[in-house]
Amino acid sequence: MRLTFRHRQEPLVLDVYPEAGKYRVVADGCDHIAEAHYLDDATLLLVVDGHPYRVAITRQGKGRTVAVGGEVYPFTPESASAARHVAALAPPEIVAPMPGKVVQVLVKPGDQVESGDGLLILEAMKMENRLVAEAVATVTEVRVSEGDMVEGGQVLIVLRYHEESSS
Amino acid sequence: MFSRVLIANRGEIAVRLIRACHELGARAIAVYSEADAAAPHVLLADEAVCVGPAASAQSYLDSERIVEAACRLGAEAVHPGYGFLAENAAFARAVSDAGLTFIGPQAEAIAAMGDKVAARQRVVAAGVPVVPAVENVRDPAELTRHVQRIGYPLLIKAAAGGGGKGMRIVRAERELENAFAAAGREAQSAFGDGRLFVERYLDRPRHVEVQVLADQHGDILHLGERECSIQRRHQKILEETPSPALTPELRDQMTSAALAAARSVNYSNAGTVEFLLDQDGRFYFLEMNTRLQVEHPITELVSGVDLVHAQLRIAAGERLWLRQQDVAPRGHAIECRVYAEDPAQQFLPSPGTIEYLREPQGPGVRVDSGIMPGFTVPLHYDPLLAKVSVWAETREDARRRMVGALRDYVVLGCITSIPFLVDVLEHPAFVAGDTHTHFIDEHFPTWHGKEQHRLIAAIAAAIDSTRPGRHSASPGQPAAVASPWTSLGHWRLGQG
DSSP states (O other): OEEEEEETTEEEEEEEEEETTEEEEEETTEEEEEEEEEEETTEEEEEETTEEEEEEEEEETTEEEEEETTEEEEEEEOOHHHHHHHHHTOOSEEEOSSSEEEEEEOOOTTOEEOTTOEEEEEEETTEEEEEEOSSSEEEEEEOOOTTOEEOTTOEEEEEEEOGGGGO | OOSEEEEOOOHHHHHHHHHHHHHTTOEEEEEEEGGGTTOHHHHHSSEEEEEEOSSGGGTTTOHHHHHHHHHHTTOSEEEOOSSTTTTOHHHHHHHHHTTOEESSSOHHHHHHHHSHHHHHHHHHHTTOOBOOEEEEEOSHHHHHHHHHHHOSSEEEEESSOOTTTTOEEEOSGGGHHHHHHHHHHHHHHHHSOOOEEEEEOOSSOEEEEEEEEEOTTSOEEEEEEEEEEEEETTEEEEEEESOTTOOHHHHHHHHHHHHHHHHTTTOOEEEEEEEEEOTTSOEEEEEEEOSOOTTHHHHHHHHOOOHHHHHHHHHTTOOOSOOGGGOOOOSEEEEEEEESEEGGGTTEEOOOBOOEEEOOOSTTEEEEEOOOTTOBOOTTSOOEEEEEEEEESSHHHHHHHHHHHHHHOEEESSOOSHHHHHHHHHSHHHHTTOOOTTHHHHHOSSOOOOOTTHHHHHHHHHHHHHSTTOOOSSOOOOOOOOOHHHHSOOOOGGGO
16 A cells, blocks of 8 residues: 655655555665554554564544654655656666665566565665665666675666656 | 642643642642633642633733632632742732732842842842943943953943844954944944943853742752753753852852842742853852742752742741751752744744643653643743653763653654754763853754654554544544554564
């Protein structure tokens, strides 16, 4: 399920896939495993990639205000068309979000990928980050191999998005 | 001791005062405006009376209605809290004239310290240092005669007005003549009055104040100092005790000066003498606050003296039950003021309805709160929601404890200063105790949240949105879930 929000002028697209009592969440091109345990209607214990967070949440229609770690985040609803625009703007170059080590390359040039499909697994700060495609695309280049150490911002994979993803 | 006390205030301080009344066996009568009908202080009080509409001029500042309510409801004493009528000598007099006890100093002491010029003259006569200054200077030749006494750097100000017009900082003699002429011209054109006021300019001073406690029988003591240098718009937002800047010698000098200032107006009850402390360890009287201070909890935490109990007992005529040598402050305490304001928008007030509230807990953590879930923070009053105070053995322990408490504090419904306070506490200059009244202007000219948890928050919002029936603004039924402790299994804390 695709959820679209706006946070401080920035659109935000998340894809949530329930999987075996947990959620696989794709956000900012990375893929995360989350468990959500509601302590009461507005308080939840959220475990993301093995780290627990105590989260408070209030609801404003389709908007949400979330408090975690002493910070408060207002998320206002964003229209699906604006969200599609974000997907259309998704950069064709998949870059490392932080320095790390390539654990696994999941695609090869010529592969067709769907939105949310895994491309590569990068280990950074002792966590595995799964980089995913944000829209339907064809893999045109894979510039790294398993075991490579990469810098933050380094281009790892290049995609060509298909026309229909921008409609 | 009194059996019925009227609390002429609202918010967290009214809650604090009502609790103290109950602890001493007195019934507490609250007053409230129409905007505060469902406020926490009203719910906690034994009786409550509406004293007018939301506008404070017609409610919390209407001394006639408040005194009338106190008489009608049989109160024996009135506690003004801080702000509103707390330093209004006419109100103190009106309470006394109605045959009730004003819980605070005599009206004469309030009046004497309320007139800033007269207060300055009075404390100078008592030997208390003030910022060296000279008034109504007309020409530079006249000024040079005083410069020796005042000392550089100098601050030249228009005698007739404020707002920075005609203001010049002079750091050396060669700048004096030009600065003087320019300031005089500016003052003349802005106020039609070229007279200037010159005082020593204090570069990055600290705000250090001394808590005094005096009974009505002539006994007086102090409870040490508080440093309140962290200010925005000249209002304190974080206070601590002891001050990281004070040596035992300096503390002796400042507390002695504070007692002298209080004695100069025959002070009784709790009061605070404020000083500026410069970087060379010289201190200067600023003013005396003839009331309970917002930041009184930190003094309570280190001294073990309950200041509100003390106020009530002193007002009831008790002699001081402590001697100066009995006062032995221990450890370190910090207070943070939680305001409904947006630190990313020049601290603009941000009123709203409290939709969710979780207050910090744990050893050494105290919360003085004036809000509760469902309460709408009115636009009409000071945006202070609550104060968090912590005590620990050392400054660093207290600092860390405060960071943890603030990170645990959740207020949803209005924007608060909580994340900004965390950043102040974690700033290397604060950690080093290098604080002064320009701290925020210097280190945080602008501020934006670090937003370290944006991803986690977004994931929470997304998952919450996928749950059926979660689109209403009003809180729904608590979801029936299994205990996470039985269903969660273990997670990998710290990613070993």
